[in-house]
Amino acid sequence: MTDRPLVFIGLPGSGKSAVAEQLGLALGRPVISIDQLVVDRVGMSIADLFVAEGEQEFRRLETELLNEVMNNHPNSIVDGGGGLVVGRENRRIIREQAVAVWLDAPNQTLLDRMASFGSRPLLTDNPSDSIAELRRSRLVHYTTVADAIVQTAGKTVDEVVSLVTERLQQLDGDQSETGFCRKGFRTEQVELADGRTYPVVIGRGATAKLSDLLPESAKRVAVITQAGIGVTVASGRDQKVFTVEDGEQAKRLDVVGKLCSEMASWGMTRSDVVVSVGGGVVSDLAGFVAASYHRGIPVVHVSTTLLGQIDAAIGGKCGVNLPEGKNLVGAFWQPAAVICDTETLETLPAREFVSGMGELAKYHFLGGGDLAAANLDERVARSVRIKADVVGGDEREGGRRAILNYGHTLAHALETAGGYELRHGEAVGIGLVYAAEVARRLGRVDQAAVELHRAVVQGYGLDPTVPTGFDHEKLVDLFGRDKKAITGITFVLDGPSGVEPVLVEDRQLLLDAFEAVSA
Numbered sequence: 461m462t463d464r465p466l467v468f469i470g471l472p473g474s475g476k477s478a479v480a481e482q483l484g485l486a487l488g489r490p491v492i493s494i495d496q497l498v499v500d501r502v503g504m505s506i507a508d509l510f511v512a513e514g515e516q517e518f519r520r521l522e523t524e525l526l527n528e529v530m531n532n533h534p535n536s537i538v539d540g541g542g543g544l545v546v547g548r549e550n551r552r553i554i555r556e557q558a559v560a561v562w563l564d565a566p567n568q569t570l571l572d573r574m575a576s577f578g579s580r581p582l583l584t585d586n587p588s589d590s591i592a593e594l595r596r597s598r599l600v601h602y603t604t605v606a607d608a609i610v611q612t613a614g615k616t617v618d619e620v621v622s623l624v625t626e627r628l629q630q631l632d633g634d635q636s637e638t639g640f641c642r643k644g645f646r647t648e649q650v651e652l653a654d655g656r657t658y659p660v661v662i663g664r665g666a667t668a669k670l671s672d673l674l675p676e677s678a679k680r681v682a683v684i685t686q687a688g689i690g691v692t693v694a695s696g697r698d699q700k701v702f703t704v705e706d707g708e709q710a711k712r713l714d715v716v717g718k719l720c721s722e723m724a725s726w727g728m729t730r731s732d733v734v735v736s737v738g739g740g741v742v743s744d745l746a747g748f749v750a751a752s753y754h755r756g757i758p759v760v761h762v763s764t765t766l767l768g769q770i771d772a773a774i775g776g777k778c779g780v781n782l783p784e785g786k787n788l789v790g791a792f793w794q795p796a797a798v799i800c801d802t803e804t805l806e807t808l809p810a811r812e813f814v815s816g817m818g819e820l821a822k823y824h825f826l827g828g829g830d831l832a833a834a835n836l837d838e839r840v841a842r843s844v845r846i847k848a849d850v851v852g853g854d855e856r857e858g859g860r861r862a863i864l865n866y867g868h869t870l871a872h873a874l875e876t877a878g879g880y881e882l883r884h885g886e887a888v889g890i891g892l893v894y895a896a897e898v899a900r901r902l903g904r905v906d907q908a909a910v911e912l913h914r915a916v917v918q919g920y921g922l923d924p925t926v927p928t929g930f931d932h933e934k935l936v937d938l939f940g941r942d943k944k945a946i947t948g949i950t951f952v953l954d955g956p957s958g959v960e961p962v963l964v965e966d967r968q969l970l971l972d973a974f975e976a977v978s979a
């Protein structure tokens with residue numbers, strides 16, 4: 461068993477106190493509650509402290525006491541308060557000095573448990589909305605800090621304690637380069653039908669592997685990135701950074717032309733390499749620059765968003781937008797390697813992180829297994845594996861690759877009709893639940909499968925309902941637009957043989973299914 465302090469993190473009601481207490485008894489280790497230490501230090505309840513001195517003072521004390529515990533009680537089991545991960549310094553301390561176990565449960569379970577606890581700071585008159593908002597805002601922190609995640613709904617404290625013990629033993633045993641030890645990397649290979657392969661290196665700090673992954677021939681490295689990303693790379697070669705603007709507008713043909721000109725002026729040859737450092741916008745743009753320059757030079761993606769790591773950077777699709785539409789000019793240009801450095805996700809804005817969760821939710825239903833119980837590195841690795849397998853068998857989207865569009869038919873319609881107000885993954889989360897509702901109406905899945913879709917999407921902090929103001933008739937019109945549908949719409953739907961493309965001809969059924977996903 462690990463010899464670092466063990467810190468339980470999670471939303472209020474997740475069972476941190478009871479599980480810490482029980483595990484402490486089982487292991488004979490001291491159990492320390494940071495909240496209780498704060499109460500002892502100030503001589504008043506946390507609720508009173510919030511009123512008297514404000515949340516900031518509470519957070520300051522929390523950090524001070526966490527530090528003391530790490531330094532003075534290395535053998536302890538720590539019941540971190542629900543908001544412990546909010547503080548950047550707390551997250552750093554936990555990552556560097558402790559092992560963090562995230563206890564989680566669906567929002568309703570948390571609310572039911574809390575009902576018997578009395579009031580808690582931060583939860584107000586609308587508990588349902590408050591807990592959903594807390595989840596959304598903290599998800600990036602819980603996910604990037606947790607070494608292990610244990611789902612607690614429907615389990616007794618003893619069962620949770622056994623699961624925690626099991627996970628900790630796995631962490632202890634897994635110290636290899638290929639495993640999930642705290643600083644290890646895991647490599648997934650993308651293997652294309654014609655024999656080309658490339659590695660996807662996953663793990664905290666994997667960016668350090670960049671120089672090993674560059675083609676030997678490359679003397680110059682053009683790093684394409686955005687100002688706000690803040691991830692620097694050391695290629696060990698002659699390196700020049702090209703910064704493009706933030707957002708979708710960076711994916712323009714004139715930006716491609718400008719970058720190619722600057723690379724030519726710098727003297728880049730066809731044996732040199734492009735390195736993208738950023739999310740899907742940067743990898744789409746840089747991939748297309750690499751595909752075009754000298755009719756194609758190698759590109760390595762250092763992906764820094766969750767959506768990028770589990771989707772956009774893998775599979776070789778790249779391109780830019782035209783005023784007439786998104787991604788209308790592009791290429792299939794496979795990278796020489798991809799780096800998914802999960803440490804870079806720590807600085808992602810909460811909304812961007814949750815948006816990536818929409819794509820992660822998709823992988824649940826494409827064979828990802830119990831991703832909810834996997835830690836971040838595992839989640840990324842398993843998603844990459846699924847995408848790599850699908851892309852390997854169908855590089856140019858002639859058939860099976862279409863299943864990667866699960867949840868995307870409604871998602872694209874929502875994005876288009878809503879003027880891209882919703883982030884892509886937010887729209888995918890709604891689209892997944894809607895697709896399950898359509899599948900149920902077609903008799904392909906039962907109500908339990910629909911509820912599972914809803915629970916997975918909500919568990920990732922996403923709202924599975926179509927925001928008000930959307931015209932359902934217009935959304936259904938948009939479903940068919942790209943496909944030039946005459947007799948029906950090809951939907952990707954769950955069913956007895958798993959997720960697959962299905963022709964849906966009943967427009968009324970598609971309209972009716974909105975009832976179940978409307979606020």
Ligand SMILES: NC(=O)c1ccc[n+]([C@@H]2O[C@H](COP(=O)([O-])OP(=O)(O)OC[C@H]3O[C@@H](n4cnc5c(N)ncnc54)[C@H](O)[C@@H]3O)[C@@H](O)[C@H]2O)c1
Nearest residue numbers: 686689739740741742764765767768771772777804807808
């Ligand atoms: N090629 C494919 O297969 C594929 C698949 C899915 C999506 N995409 C494309 O991906 C794009 C969306 O990608 P995205 O969701 O990653 O958005 P994005 O690239 O716009 O990144 C989101 C925001 O996060 C910032 N950011 C990135 N990394 C950060 C970090 N580590 N810390 C702090 N901020 C950071 C970015 O600067 C940006 O403001 C779309 O253009 C979409 O078309 C492509």
